[in-house]
Amino acid sequence: MVGLIQKILIDMIKDITNEETLNEIKKLANIPLDRKFQINIVYSDEEWQKLFKAMLSVLKITDEQADETYAKYFLKDSLERFPTWFQMSKNSYEFLLIQPTIHNCFATGVADQKHRDAINDKFKVEQFPEKIITHYKSSNNHCGLYMKLAQEVINHYKDNAIIEEKKCMKSGGDECEIHVQWSGLAA
Amino acid sequence: MNQLNEYNNFRQEIERIADQLCLAVKGTFDFSVEATTSDQIIQKLCMLMNFTIDAARRSLSEMNIQNSKLTELDKLKSDFMANVSHELRTPLTLILGPLEGLISDKDSIPLAHQDNLFRIHRNAYRLYGLVNDLLDFAKLEAGKYILSEEVIDLNRHIKDIVDDAQGLAGERKLSLTFTPFPDLPLMMLDRKIIDKITFNLLSNALKFTPAGGHINVQLLRDCDCVDIIVTDTGIGIPTEQISKLFERFYQVNSSSTRTHEGTGIGLAMINQFTKLMDGKIVVASEEGKGSKFKICIPFKAVPENKKNQPEEKYKEKISSFKVSLSKMEMKSESKYTDIEKLNIKGDLPLILLADDNPDVRSYIVSLIQDSYEIIEVENGKLALEAIYKFSPQVILSDVMMPEMNGFELTAKIKSDPKVKNIPIILITAKAGKEAVVDSFQVGADDYLSKPFSAEELKARIGAALRNRQDYLKIEELNIQLNKTINELSNSKSYLESSNKELEEEIELRKILEEKNSKLNSELVIAARHAGMADIAASVLHNIGNALNSVTTSTTFIGQRILTSKTSNLIEISKLLDQHESDMAAFITNDPQGQRIPKYITKLAEISKIDKEYLTAEINNVQKGITHIKEIINKQNSLSKVLGVNNAIIVPNLIEDALILNKTIYSNINISIKRDFNPIKEVVNDRVKLLQILVNLIKNGIESILEKNPEHKEIILSIREKNNTHFDIQLSDNGVGIEKENLEKIFSFRFTTKKEGHGFGLHSSAISIQDMGGNLSVTSDGLGKGATFSITLPYQPSKKEDRKNE
Numbered sequence: 001m002v003g004l005i006q007k008i009l010i011d012m013i014k015d016i017t018n019e020e021t022l023n024e025i026k027k028l029a030n031i032p033l034d035r036k037f038q039i040n041i042v043y044s045d046e047e048w049q050k051l052f053k054a055m056l057s058v059l060k061i062t063d064e065q066a067d068e069t070y071a072k073y074f075l076k077d078s079l080e081r082f083p084t085w086f087q088m089s090k091n092s093y094e095f096l097l098i099q100p101t102i103h104n105c106f107a108t109g110v111a112d113q114k115h116r117d118a119i120n121d122k123f124k125v126e127q128f129p130e131k132i133i134t135h136y137k138s139s140n141n142h143c144g145l146y147m148k149l150a151q152e153v154i155n156h157y158k159d160n161a162i163i164e165e166k167k168c169m170k171s172g173g174d175e176c177e178i179h180v181q182w183s184g185l186a187a
Numbered sequence: 188m189n190q191l192n193e194y195n196n197f198r199q200e201i202e203r204i205a206d207q208l209c210l211a212v213k214g215t216f217d218f219s220v221e222a223t224t225s226d227q228i229i230q231k232l233c234m235l236m237n238f239t240i241d242a243a244r245r246s247l248s249e250m251n252i253q254n255s256k257l258t259e260l261d262k263l264k265s266d267f268m269a270n271v272s273h274e275l276r277t278p279l280t281l282i283l284g285p286l287e288g289l290i291s292d293k294d295s296i297p298l299a300h301q302d303n304l305f306r307i308h309r310n311a312y313r314l315y316g317l318v319n320d321l322l323d324f325a326k327l328e329a330g331k332y333i334l335s336e337e338v339i340d341l342n343r344h345i346k347d348i349v350d351d352a353q354g355l356a357g358e359r360k361l362s363l364t365f366t367p368f369p370d371l372p373l374m375m376l377d378r379k380i381i382d383k384i385t386f387n388l389l390s391n392a393l394k395f396t397p398a399g400g401h402i403n404v405q406l407l408r409d410c411d412c413v414d415i416i417v418t419d420t421g422i423g424i425p426t427e428q429i430s431k432l433f434e435r436f437y438q439v440n441s442s443s444t445r446t447h448e449g450t451g452i453g454l455a456m457i458n459q460f461t462k463l464m465d466g467k468i469v470v471a472s473e474e475g476k477g478s479k480f481k482i483c484i485p486f487k488a489v490p491e492n493k494k495n496q497p498e499e500k501y502k503e504k505i506s507s508f509k510v511s512l513s514k515m516e517m518k519s520e521s522k523y524t525d526i527e528k529l530n531i532k533g534d535l536p537l538i539l540l541a542d543d544n545p546d547v548r549s550y551i552v553s554l555i556q557d558s559y560e561i562i563e564v565e566n567g568k569l570a571l572e573a574i575y576k577f578s579p580q581v582i583l584s585d586v587m588m589p590e591m592n593g594f595e596l597t598a599k600i601k602s603d604p605k606v607k608n609i610p611i612i613l614i615t616a617k618a619g620k621e622a623v624v625d626s627f628q629v630g631a632d633d634y635l636s637k638p639f640s641a642e643e644l645k646a647r648i649g650a651a652l653r654n655r656q657d658y659l660k661i662e663e664l665n666i667q668l669n670k671t672i673n674e675l676s677n678s679k680s681y682l683e684s685s686n687k688e689l690e691e692e693i694e695l696r697k698i699l700e701e702k703n704s705k706l707n708s709e710l711v712i713a714a715r716h717a718g719m720a721d722i723a724a725s726v727l728h729n730i731g732n733a734l735n736s737v738t739t740s741t742t743f744i745g746q747r748i749l750t751s752k753t754s755n756l757i758e759i760s761k762l763l764d765q766h767e768s769d770m771a772a773f774i775t776n777d778p779q780g781q782r783i784p785k786y787i788t789k790l791a792e793i794s795k796i797d798k799e800y801l802t803a804e805i806n807n808v809q810k811g812i813t814h815i816k817e818i819i820n821k822q823n824s825l826s827k828v829l830g831v832n833n834a835i836i837v838p839n840l841i842e843d844a845l846i847l848n849k850t851i852y853s854n855i856n857i858s859i860k861r862d863f864n865p866i867k868e869v870v871n872d873r874v875k876l877l878q879i880l881v882n883l884i885k886n887g888i889e890s891i892l893e894k895n896p897e898h899k900e901i902i903l904s905i906r907e908k909n910n911t912h913f914d915i916q917l918s919d920n921g922v923g924i925e926k927e928n929l930e931k932i933f934s935f936r937f938t939t940k941k942e943g944h945g946f947g948l949h950s951s952a953i954s955i956q957d958m959g960g961n962l963s964v965t966s967d968g969l970g971k972g973a974t975f976s977i978t979l980p981y982q983p984s985k986k987e988d989r990k991n992e
Binding site: 038041104105106 | 231233
């Protein structure tokens with residue numbers, strides 16, 4: 001998992017709780033308390049999963065609640081950190097089309113081809129007029145998070161779109177298939 | 188202090204990143220930039236650098252894969268070319284060998300087959316040359332060409348090649364010279380390569396130098412090299428194309444209109460051969476002035492052990508050259524057709540054949556000459572000229588031709604209505620769908636793919652010819668049809684013209700009618716005014732007469748009063764007053780007094796007579812005034828209702844008309860007879876009818892006065908004509924009307940009276956028409972009186988009705 005994800009999660013926990021709760025979560029996830037996540041480094045998915053699970057446990061929130069809150073923090077952080085990526089897309093359709101490339105950008109710090117490919121393969125996007133189908137394949141099973149993030153992006157651009165998950169790995173599918181259908185996109 | 192440390196740390200981190208980026212010079216991009224700093228900006232920078240490096244790495248990887256595939260394909264292609272060329276050589280050898288045996292004894296070949304056999308031989312040789320070139324080229328490409336050096340006297344060798352080409356140069360009206368390098372020693376060279384280089388350069392010079400030009404082949408030697416220089420005064424090469432000359436398959440003019448055939452590998456092969464000998468090529472050229480190709484070959488001295496070895500394979504060289512030359516010999520046969528000198532017999536359907544390859548032309552001609560008359564031309568331009576001159580039935584054209592290609596020719600033909608219906612069959616080297624699409628897209632009627640069979644050629648020409656003949660039949664019918672249409676069109680034009688004239692005449696008549704109508708309206712108004720004048724005149728006349736009577740009476744009354752004796756009564760009264768005191772004595776005694784009683788008696792008698800006279804005259808005055816009053820009343824009633832329909836009691840209207848004329852006839856003894864029969868109620872313009880009646884009565888009176896018969900009579904009658912109309916007749920026994928004037932009597936300005944204005948009867952007639960009726964006259968002639976008849980409807984027509992709306 002690219003370090004930016006963990007970093008934003010840590011910032012979020014610290015922001016909505018306190019240092020003590022954060023340390024509790026870190027302890028529960030077996031993450032050294034002094035660990036600083038770097039945005040340009042890829043960390044293990046397993047460690048991330050533990051961290052996320054520990055957060056749910058300590059904060060006593062559901063996956064969906066966590067995804068929703070995290071998505072808001074993530075978008076806020078990204079808008080400040082990478083404004084160009086948002087400026088270069090004139091609507092949410094264009095942004096979500098380049099989202100896999102942006103995601104892969106974080107993985108390019110991994111010199112090892114095998115690991116890099118594993119990250120690059122997480123997202124594939126099929127493009128249609130006013131519609132995209134995102135194929136998501138990851139042991140992290142964060143299709144819910146993707147949908148919340150996508151919704152935040154759509155809200156940011158003030159577009160109208162319906163997000164539907166037609167296939168899900170959690171339901172035994174070989175991948176998650178998320179359809180985003182826009183209506184009335186500005187030319 | 189902390190800030191300084193941070194700054195130094197920051198710099199160190201940047202330097203570390205820069206050091207890592209140095210790996211990029213390897214060009215493999217197989218690295219990534221690492222940064223362990225907690226500075227998020229540097230982290231972001233590293234991440235994006237890595238993204239860029241990764242993009243370059245992926246592009247490089249993809250390019251390598253593509254390159255690898257292309258190299259593999261190129262190798263496969265070269266192998267394929269080599270294999271195919273090699274495989275082709277065997278059957279070609281088996282064609283050429285027996286063929287040469289056959290044609291070596293020309294006399295033994297039947298005349299009918301001679302042309303075909305020599306054509307086969309020529310083209311088999313040409314194919315052999317092309318196959319050899321391809322094979323050499325494939326070998327060079329694959330790096331498999333191995334130099335085979337031998338001892339060569341280059342001066343003699345090049346001279347032989349130049350000598351062999353002299354015939355061709357002569358045919359092309361070119362001067363070809365060779366400038367040897369004196370005392371050039373024998374040297375080690377690959378004879379085949381030298382042959383190919385020299386031939387290619389020389390054949391190019393022969394191809395691209397116009398008649399009258401000069402070609403020189405020269406040998407030069409400096410210490411390390413020998414230069415083969417071929418200079419020509421040809422068309423030259425555009426500067427921007429010189430650098431591409433030695434690229435594979437490149438041709439300066441690659442279009443389908445290129446003047447010369449060729450595969451585009453000749454100069455590329457020279458280049459590769461030269462490189463194989465560690466030599467180099469230098470080209471100098473100026474468009475329109477000529478070119479100079481210099482091949483610099485390292486001088487290789489003959490080893491001692493081979494110095495006495497005789498030259499080998501010379502014979503092979505010659506035959507190899509001849510094979511190559513055969514390409515050009517074919518072209519040498521190609522002499523441009525002079526269209527102006529061509530004659531057509533006209534016995535057979537005429538076919539135009541355009542192809543720059545004389546062998547193809549002669550082959551096609553040999554196939555169809557029994558059935559068709561054929562015009563042969565070498566390019567599209569000449570073909571177009573011939574088409575306009577001879578109007579062939581079918582055009583057969585190659586696609587790739589100099590000056591104008593088959594596509595351009597087709598497009599020109601199909602865009603000109605005069606010739607676009609001549610079927611054109613394109614002969615194309617392309618096959619399959621490509622040939623069909625290309626041919627039909629430019630508008631060709633049919634196409635033939637090379638190689639084609641004689642049967643297919645004949646069948647396609649036959650079909651095209653039938654189409655042409657069908658078209659001509661249709662065209663003939665069209666001409667006839669057009670002729671008929673033209674005739675009809677002419678008739679139509681005539682009719683239209685006549686119609687137009689009629690329409691113009693109608694229009695003119697309408698205008699005249701309008702003018703007439705306007706004039707009539709003006710006349711009617713004038714007539715009405717005239718009528719009114721008549722009425723006014725009659726009114727004034729009547730009033731004048733009455734006034735005269737009144738004046739006369741009042742004059743008489745005045746005179747009578749002036750001469751009246753009643754004034755004497757005053758004198759008698761004064762005298763009696765004077766004798767009031769002695770009245771009795773005065774009357775009885777005085778003589779003056781004695782006459783008074785008698786005088787008073789006489790005066791009373793006179794006064795009685797005066798009274799009677801004055802009473803009569805006053806009655807006359809009263810009558811005159813009453814008559815004036817009556818006339819004025821009538822006139823008032825007329826002036827108020829002009830132009831309005833209303834109920835008319837016709838007898839009363841006649842009486843009114845008579846009253847208005849009374850003064851004229853009252854002093855004349857004219858008998859007015861009335862024959863008034865009962866009729867239905869009449870509705871019409873009362874005033875207008877009254878005017879007419881006044882006029883007619885007045886005319887009748889005047890007519891009677893003019894004749895002045897002893898018994899003067901006017902008869903007025905009213906009677907029903909039919910259910911819808913009635914008549915009013917006025918007959919007089921006046922001067923009558925001459926027969927010839929009867930028709931003119933109602934004409935404008937026609938009058939028989941000395942002081943007449945010709946308006947009265949004319950306006951009366953028009954007014955009656957206006958009222959929906961008719962005014963007519965009959966007369967037995969001059970002096971026999973006349974009868975005017977008014978026929979009017981009881982009710983006005985709709986037109987008349989509108990007056991009331």
